[in-house]
Amino acid sequence: MKYSVKLLLIAAAGLMFTGCVTQGKFNNLQADYNQLRYDYQDSQLQLTESRTRVQSLEERLREAQQNNDNLRATLADLQRTLDKSLSQSSEGNANISKLVDEINESNRFIQHLVRTKNKSDSLNLVMVNNLTRSLSRDEMRDLDIKVLKGVVYISLADNMLYRTGSYEISERAGEILSKIAKIILDYREYDVLVEGNTDDVPISRANIRNNWDLSTLRASSVVQTLQNQYGIDPKRMTAGGRGEYNPVATNSTEEGRSLNRRTQIIITPKLDQFMDLIDQAPESSLDETSIEDF
Template sequence: MMKKSLLFTLLMGVLFSLGSCVSKKEFTRLQSDYNNVQSLYHQSQVDLATSRAQAKSLEERLEDARRENAELKRQYAALQGSLDKSLLQNNQGSINISKLVDEINASNKYIKQLVEAKSKSDSLNLVLSNNLTRSLSRDELQEVDVKVLKGVVYVSLADNMLYRSGSYEINDRAKTTLSKISKILSDYKDFEVLVEGNTDNVPISRPNIRNNWDLSALRASSVVQMLQNEFGIAPNRLSAAGRGEYNPVSTNDTELGRQRNRRTQIIITPKLDQFLDLIDKAPETK
């Protein structure tokens, strides 16, 4: 502002000093030029202030743009990390699914083998049961019960058709029945034979027989030894067991019930080697 006043004073001094030398017209022209210069100077100041304001605004906008760019880079890096993690998990998931499918296929194959083995065993048991039934006479079937239960063939013989009362000696009539059963057993050499003695709960006291445990075990042993010694069944297929009065199939409160409980069972089972081999080959799963 001081520069502007000084310039104005100098110009006016020059004009007055030249007033005597220049015409009024020339003075008017000079005055007009001065006004123009003054106007241009003022405009230049305004333009300079505007330019400075615009420059500051551009700098602020540039700084905002830089911050936005940095934030976008950060978000991009985060998204890339999430994508990489998802791809890794997806690949791992694909591997796990593939392993699971393989395990399911192996399990299905194993189950199929078990089912086939079980079906084969059931078929053999059914044929064995039918052969036993057909080999016995009608009278014998009145005192011998043949059935298949849970993959096992049970031949239940009544006490009064096998032994003398209170004894473990096998009578002659029973030998005929046991010979028929032995003939079928000889045809099925892969089956194991368990002979199981059972009694009622009536106490017994005989020489060398202390109780029903003894009686049931001795009766089972008598049948096993007859199967071996008289009918040639391999002893490594045979087992004898006594269960005394503790495995009843009927009440001991009636004579008929006690009669049913006094029985000897020949339990015929397929050898478990095939099933045990399958169990050993069971697929491992995680």
């Protein structure tokens, strides 16, 4: 465009220097010049606008590229988070499965303990019923009978068996020992341990040096009475003393000392007889359940 304007100007100047031109030609040249000048200015304006638009587009492109980079970074973070979540979810599922197995195992173990407890309770009941079947209800009232782990414990206070401060059997003891003899005679194959116990009050009398002697002599008196008066086979019986070293209550009170002064008659079935009792004990009817059943 600039080149065309320059040519017109040169041509017009040449005509002016070479000679006179007509007014019509001059007017035409002037009109062409004005048109070219207008076109030039318009082209300059369009060029400026185009450059502005290009600059704006370049800025928008840079922004779009930056947004794209940000989106790529965000996507990468999300992917890493997703991968980590999936990994943790997999581990969590494994942990939950393991926990369920442990709960089920614990549940089965608890049920086993319940069945064992019920079996043990049933066995104890069978033993008490069997060992006391020869006694009436009135006779049972005078005896404190407990069964622990298949062993029968008959506990008697010292004032029920012995003279005060002595190991000699009292006249009152005959009624009690006769009831115990019925139980022992009813099961001739059971072993019998007579165990004496005292409080911690020191004692020193003729032929009695301490509580060890007193507890053992008392147990021996019971064994000999059962043998001599009630015909219990001495091979089945053992006499033992534990002195003051097996208390069931505190020795700091009179009531506690009274409880500690006792004789226990312990009746124990032999292993084969014990197994027979187990067969007599009723089975528990508990059903096994697991967490998966809920």
